[in-house]
Amino acid sequence: MSDPNKVKLQSSNIAIGKELPMDVYHKSGVLLVKRGHYVLTEEQKQRLLENGEIDKGAQMAAAERELRERREKQAEQERKDRETRTLNPLIEMDALAHKMRGLLNHYFYVSQFEWQVTTIAERLLLLADRQPDGLIAACMLVPFQDYGSTHSLHTAAILAILGRRLKLPVEEMTVLLCAALTMNISATKLQTDLTKQESKLTDEQRSQVYGHPLLSSALLRDLGVENDRWHLLVQQHHEEWNGSGYPYGLEKTDIDPGAHLIRLTDVLTSLLVTQAHRAGRLPSIALGRLFKGEFSEFDPRFVALLIKELGIYPPGSFVRLANREIAIVTHRPQDGSNTQPRVSALRAPNGEVYGEPLPRNTRQTECAITEAVSAKEAGVRPAFLLKIWNV
Numbered sequence: 001m002s003d004p005n006k007v008k009l010q011s012s013n014i015a016i017g018k019e020l021p022m023d024v025y026h027k028s029g030v031l032l033v034k035r036g037h038y039v040l041t042e043e044q045k046q047r048l049l050e051n052g053e054i055d056k057g058a059q060m061a062a063a064e065r066e067l068r069e070r071r072e073k074q075a076e077q078e079r080k081d082r083e084t085r086t087l088n089p090l091i092e093m094d095a096l097a098h099k100m101r102g103l104l105n106h107y108f109y110v111s112q113f114e115w116q117v118t119t120i121a122e123r124l125l126l127l128a129d130r131q132p133d134g135l136i137a138a139c140m141l142v143p144f145q146d147y148g149s150t151h152s153l154h155t156a157a158i159l160a161i162l163g164r165r166l167k168l169p170v171e172e173m174t175v176l177l178c179a180a181l182t183m184n185i186s187a188t189k190l191q192t193d194l195t196k197q198e199s200k201l202t203d204e205q206r207s208q209v210y211g212h213p214l215l216s217s218a219l220l221r222d223l224g225v226e227n228d229r230w231h232l233l234v235q236q237h238h239e240e241w242n243g244s245g246y247p248y249g250l251e252k253t254d255i256d257p258g259a260h261l262i263r264l265t266d267v268l269t270s271l272l273v274t275q276a277h278r279a280g281r282l283p284s285i286a287l288g289r290l291f292k293g294e295f296s297e298f299d300p301r302f303v304a305l306l307i308k309e310l311g312i313y314p315p316g317s318f319v320r321l322a323n324r325e326i327a328i329v330t331h332r333p334q335d336g337s338n339t340q341p342r343v344s345a346l347r348a349p350n351g352e353v354y355g356e357p358l359p360r361n362t363r364q365t366e367c368a369i370t371e372a373v374s375a376k377e378a379g380v381r382p383a384f385l386l387k388i389w390n391v
Contacts, residue, residue: 003029009052014045021065022058026051088390089127089134090382093142093157096120100149100181104188113223114178121156121177125170128160133315133331134389136161139269140283140316141375141382147195147273148188154269156180158310159261162302165309172258179233180262186219187212195273210246213238229258237262241297257299264298264306271295282372284312313341313369318378323366324349326378328357330388340369344388346380353380357388 009024016039024033032052039045099120103110110116127135139157144150156177163173184191190208194201201209217231225231236259239245241252271286281289287307289295310332313319317329326347333341344357360367 003053005056006053007056009049009054011045011049013054014039014048016040016042016045022054022061024048024052024054027053087127087131087134088386089131089138090142090386090389092123092127093135093138093153096123097142097144097146097150097153100153101146104149104152104182104185105146107185107219107223110223114225117178117181118174120153120181121174124157124160124177125173128157128164131389132161132164136310136314136332137316137328137330137385137389140272140314141385143382146188146192148184148191151191151266151269151273152181152184152188155183155262155265158265158269158306161309162261162265162306165305175227175229176233176258176262178227179230179237179258180265182220182225182230183216183234183237183262183266184212186215214247232256233259233262235259237266239263241299260299261302263296264302267295267298268306282374283310283314283317284372287312287314311341313372315341318346318373318375319343319369320371320373321345321360321362321366322368322370325360325367326373327360327369328378328380328385328388330357330359343367343369346378346384357385 006025013022014020019036019038020033021035023031023035026032033039033048039048099116103113103116103120107113124135135157139154159176159180160173163176168176187208190205190212194205213235217234220231220234233256235247236250236256239248239250239255239259240263241255241260243249243251245255268286268290271281271290272283287310290298291303291307311329313329315329315331319327319329321327321343325345327343327345329341329343331342340362343360343362345354345360346357347353362368
């Protein structure tokens with residue numbers, strides 16, 4: 001009589017030249033081969049398949065192991081494919097924005113939440129390493145529908161750029177970016193709603209704002225995030241050097257430097273976005289006012305490095321040239337001798353749009369940058385600019 005706890009050995013359970021992952025029994029119940037035994041020939045394999053049985057539990061474990069290994073191989077192959085293919089930062093950021101929208105708005109329906117956030121952080125680090133100018137431009141140019149989630153993505157992206165300048169270790173950069181990506185997870189919808197609201201905050205909204213650093217940390221615990229530094233950064237990302245921050249009102253010396261960095265990039269990226277109660281600032285104006293300390297007190301070293309890294313006219317900014325062309329900044333200056341960024345002209349002096357972006361040398365007098373202009377005045381779609389950073 002056959003054992004109801006046993007099932008027939010399957011060909012997929014045996015790989016020639018590899019260890020058996022489970023014990024194999026004869027139909028009579030006698031142990032034929034112990035787990036770990038090597039099957040070296042096709043003949044051995046066939047004999048085992050003819051007479052062999054295995055425990056049902058072992059079969060399930062083997063199936064789960066095979067599925068896990070297949071997923072790991074697929075993930076590794078996808079990682080290699082991403083790293084070897086051409087990186088277009090505008091396309092990449094559009095895809096990441098969609099992922100962030102799902103993660104931050106539907107977090108309890110997301111499997112492997114911590115891994116998914118870490119994967120996005122690693123992607124931003126790769127873009128910051130291989131396409132830093134394009135990554136900055138993508139934050140300026142790629143349209144979005146959900147401000148709450150996209151703002152966190154932009155904060156992390158600029159933080160990745162600044163981290164390269166500071167030469168922070170990869171482990172530190174990863175946890176900083178993960179914290180920036182999730183710092184507002186409990187208030188994602190609220191942030192989106194507030195960009196459309198012209199009236200003052202209600203008492204309930206104000207309570208949500210002041211409570212979100214701690215609530216976000218609590219939500220992350222529920223989602224399986226156990227990294228204490230990640231939680232510390234999320235909890236402190238609204239603390240201010242002058243002690244006016246929240247939720248703890250910490251003194252300057254008690255604020256984690258990483259949280260202070262997140263706060264700096266958080267403020268800058270929020271200034272660039274148009275909201276119902278105010279227009280977005282031009283990058284040159286936002287950076288200038290940030291440098292003057294108009295929005296908060298920040299470590300002057302960090303502010304100086306941020307401005308040096310982005311430039312007064314960051315990639316993705318629209319500018320007018322001395323010859324009256326409207327151009328887009330494509331790359332920052334490559335060396336200290338050239339203080340002018342690289343640009344491509346988009347519109348002729350008479351306002352006509354060129355057939356494609358045309359590189360201009362801003363060191364020439366007639367092509368020197370004279371002023372910043374708004375995206376509305378430039379009037380070009382991001383798709384028209386894709387090939388600028390398609391390298």
